[in-house]
Amino acid sequence: FEWGEALDLKRVEEKLSSGDYKAFTVEHVDTSTGIANPVDKVGELAKDTDALYIVDSVCGVGGMPLKMDEWNIDFCLTGSQKAVGAPPGISMFCLNEKAWNVVESRKTPVADYYANLKRWKPIMDNPRGYFATPAVGMVLGMTEALRIIHEEGxxxxxxxxxxxxxxxxxxxxxxxxxxxxxxxxxxxxxxxxxxxxxxxxxxxxxxxxxxxxxxxxxxxxxxxxxxxxxxxxxxxxxxxxxxxxxxxxxxxxxxxxxxxxxxxxxxxxxxxxxxxxxx
Amino acid sequence: FEWGEALDLKRVEEKLSSGDYKAFTVEHVDTSTGIANPVDKVGELAKDTDALYIVDSVCGVGGMPLKMDEWNIDFCLTGSQKAVGAPPGISMFCLNEKAWNVVESRKTPVADYYANLKRWKPIMDNPRGYFATPAVGMVLGMTEALRIIHEEGxxxxxxxxxxxxxxxxxxxxxxxxxxxxxxxxxxxxxxxxxxxxxxxxxxxxxxxxxxxxxxxxxxxxxxxxxxxxxxxxxxxxxxxxxxxxxxxxxxxxxxxxxxxxxxxxxxxxxxxxxxxxxx
The missing domain is CATH 3.90.1150.10 (Aspartate Aminotransferase, domain 1)
Known part of the structure; x- marks a missing residue:
């Protein structure tokens, strides 16, 4: 797609209809060009595909509407330092059942230690467990940022x-x-x-x-x-x-x-x- | 090695002398058992091997002597939250020319994005460059901790x-x-x-x-x-x-x-x- 233009829904539709993809990623907000992509409309197209719909909303979440379930987004990522309004240092993600099944059933093992979601699962299920020392101060800052968001609505x-x-x-x-x-x-x-x-x-x-x-x-x-x-x-x-x-x-x-x-x-x-x- | 005992220098020497290893790792301080391993003495053995001598000094650096060059340590890792005295959230490492050559010459590409040292190199050479948004607050906290260490000596x-x-x-x-x-x-x-x-x-x-x-x-x-x-x-x-x-x-x-x-x-x-x- 051209710099300065949003993605072309027709081309996305064409590509997805081939059924050749395991996953496709869309950037919600592009900070180079100032473009916001129509992640909602892509979500319509995502409804009928097996491919995972992955959204990078680093510069979107907290500042622009994003509705994971309604828009059929399977995996969404963001960071603490943009529209969420917390200090930089935390990556956040959310995934649905469909995406988790893909994580569970992958055949090649994840090469990286910390980027392996299966290692995080027990801690996500029970945050009192131990996987690695968390950046406690960052997490507290993040919690306060979420409180501010909750207060504003x-x-x-x-x-x-x-x-x-x-x-x-x-x-x-x-x-x-x-x-x-x-x-x-x-x-x-x-x-x-x-x-x-x-x-x-x-x-x-x-x-x-x-x-x-x-x-x-x-x-x-x-x-x-x-x-x-x-x-x-x-x-x-x-x-x-x-x-x-x-x-x-x-x-x-x-x-x-x-x-x-x-x-x-x-x-x-x-x-x-x-x-x-x-x- | 038995829990509660330091590593056995003789066994390390035997293994290293086989020349079968590309790298070997020693934990400086083990936080489960309270053991400190003789990383200095292992360094003597490391002198005559091509294998990389890697030291996990998460609970050592800043609290116990560690002399990378003198002890022939090729790669050393630590964290901000232990004897360095900064908040948790930063991993630190130091590597020498020998270790960097291994990084440069590896044939299989690094699967992970952020753990790939080659991606960090330009930023290590020129911290004004951009690779990813750093956890600015953490880095400032860390800098202050290093200042405190410098002041104490x-x-x-x-x-x-x-x-x-x-x-x-x-x-x-x-x-x-x-x-x-x-x-x-x-x-x-x-x-x-x-x-x-x-x-x-x-x-x-x-x-x-x-x-x-x-x-x-x-x-x-x-x-x-x-x-x-x-x-x-x-x-x-x-x-x-x-x-x-x-x-x-x-x-x-x-x-x-x-x-x-x-x-x-x-x-x-x-x-x-x-x-x-x-x-």
């Missing part, structure tokens, strides 16, 4: 991510910046705008970081120098959106890019006011 | 572990408790005393934990219920030794074990006073 959290994302994109549009991801396929957890040709990527990010204390990431691979990646996930607030947009505006201004000061922030505000907060 | 740290260990064993002796590890092979990072036959393991450890807030570990495998494991490693102080010994005494006393109150602490004190501290 998953649906409310998804909505917040969508509003923050819409707001940031509206701001970018008001500044005349194009988006790299195809319209309608934008992730809610990060934005990937193109940088104006007249502006140097490293100057802009340098100014934002040094002068305004806002760190955004550079483009990856062939997008390096042409796009930037702005994360707005986890426990980000409207203040983070406003501060980041403002730092971007001021840096662009200083670098001679023509724009109306405050236009981006203003456009973002019009979306941010729609955020509903429980009293 | 490695030699002083080894000496402290030896004195604390001698003190604890002296106390156990004064209470009439036998040691499980063979004399002269005791680790400095933990003690493994046998429990008097008249005393219930779980009652004793339960009392220590609930009444005096001191947690010690039970015996592992066939030693369960017969021995306990008392860690005195990392940043443990003489106060920890005294408090643990005293909790042990009071719990034994309450369980009807005949002993002179304070005898264990007293014997420990006589050793602890020899601790030299830089002014």
């Amino acid at each position: 998953l649906e409310a959290r998804w909505r917040r991510h969508e509003v923050l994302s819409d707001a940031f994109r509206a701001g970018l549009g008001a500044l005349g910046l194009e988006q790299f991801p195809a319209e309608g396929s934008e992730a809610h957890t990060l934005s990937v705008p193109k940088i104006p040709e007249s502006v140097s990527d490293s100057d802009m990010r340098g100014l934002m970081r040094i002068k305004y204390g806002v760190i955004i990431a550079g483009g990856l691979g062939k997008l390096g120098g042409k796009t930037v990646r702005v994360g707005h996930m986890g426990n980000a607030t409207s203040n983070d959106i406003v501060a980041t947009m403002s730092a971007l505006e001021m840096s662009l201004m200083e670098l001679g890019y023509e724009m109306e000061p405050g236009a981006g922030v203003g456009a973002a505000e019009e979306v941010l006011v729609t955020l509903r907060v429980e009293a | 490695l030699e002083a740290r080894w000496r402290r572990h030896e004195v604390l260990s001698d003190a604890f064993r002296a106390g156990l002796g004064a209470l009439g408790l036998e040691q499980f590890p063979a004399e002269g092979s005791e680790a400095h990072t933990l003690s493994v005393p046998k429990i008097p036959e008249s005393v219930s393991d779980s009652d004793m450890r339960g009392l220590m934990r609930i009444k005096y807030g001191v947690i010690i570990a039970g015996g592992l495998g066939k030693l369960g219920g017969k021995t306990v494991r008392v860690g005195h490693m990392g940043n443990a102080t003489s106060n920890d030794i005294v408090a643990t010994m005293s909790a042990l005494e009071m719990s034994l006393m309450e369980l009807g074990y005949e002993m002179e109150p304070g005898a264990g602490v007293g014997a420990a004190e006589e050793v602890l006073v020899t601790l030299r501290v830089e002014a």
